[in-house]
Amino acid sequence: MGAALCPALPTHPGAPSEAPPARVNAAPPPVHPLGLRLSVFFELAVRARELEEVEGPPRPHADGTRRPAGTPLTTADVCEELVKPRTTAARCAYVDSLPASSSARASIYVSHAWKYVFVDVVDALAHAATEPDDGIWFCLLMNNQHETANYDYAFLEGQFRSNVEGVGRTLLVLAPWRSPITLTRAWCLFEIFVSVQRGIPMEVAMPSSEAAAFARALVAKFGTIAAALARISLADSEAFLPSDKANILRALAAVGGVGELDKVVQRTLREWLARIGRGALAERPADWELTNQLARLLHDQGELSEAEILFRRALEGRERQLGTEHADTLQSASNLAVLLHARGALAEAEPLFRRA
Secondary structure: OOOOOOOOOOOOOOOOOOOOOOOOOOOOOOOOOEEEOHHHHHHHHHHHHHHOOOOOOEOHHHOOOEOOOOOOOEHHHHHHHHHHHHHOOOOOOHHHHOOHHHEEEEEEEEEOOOOOEHHHHHHHHHHOOOOOOOEEEOHHHHOOOOOHHHOOHHHHHHHHHHHHHHHOOEEEEOOOOOOOHHHHEHHHHHHHHHHHHOOOOEEEEOOHHHHHHHHHHHHHOHHHHHHHHHOOOHHHOEOOOHHHHHHHHHHHHOOOHHHHHHHHHHHHHHHHHHHHHHHHHHHOOOOHHHHHHHHHHHHHOOOHHHHHHHHHHHHHHHHHHHOOOOHHHHHHHHHHHHHHHHOOOHHHHHHHHHHO
């Protein structure tokens, strides 16, 4: 926190932001970064809701167009309509405009997309494994938004990396579940990569509305979700500045390149999906389609022992429920046969292959 607090200026949806002075470098982030308590996010979400009915100011991130009245504020809108107006006079970070009691040592680093509706992000944080006193590192509020546009790539990379490592726990906001925006943003994929590379625990959070839809899809479309995660690639991602993506690609060349990052991110998300799948299966132990799809995911990840148990369970369940000649039953027999063949159990695999 700064020695002197930023004055708490009144917010105004039409208040213009001054052009920041040219600046490239800044002091490196602290080894143990600060974060803001969840109550700060709740307060900002309430104010964002209140502003929804008012037309927003020109959006620098959207070619100067205005947010129409009646539309929710994205995180980028909250920056222009709430964060910058409060901190313009002192040109400080939002965290420095608050009492010291609002912050704590950061224990959660949030990887998110500025295109997300802000209240949805707060909802995701509230439903994640967070405690009221957790310090949450959220770039919008921890970085000085009057200066970040002029930071060069080297500073931003160092800041992201140091803060991810210093916090020690990464929370990835995923929405919409069919095509999460965070998985299309180069910096978010970079944060995931750093988390995995450094052995930092990573969790996934969804807004409650998305989580409910995801839970329903998990049963009916588990295989589709797994296939979508397998298609994630930094090569298809975007960054606000194309030069940032180019620099990230160059930095990754030293550790195996884009292909290595893609594999790391895909593996991490498949492991997360497997954990979610296990939880869903515990609640629906006789759902043979879910059992079969989870087994296929585990097979692909090399978890052959667990996959074999589930393949056998799916085959036995489908035989009882559908009969031995049903197409789904025969598919289960084929899946088990392929796994057994991979494990060298050829004698047991052969009759299953013949049957399928």
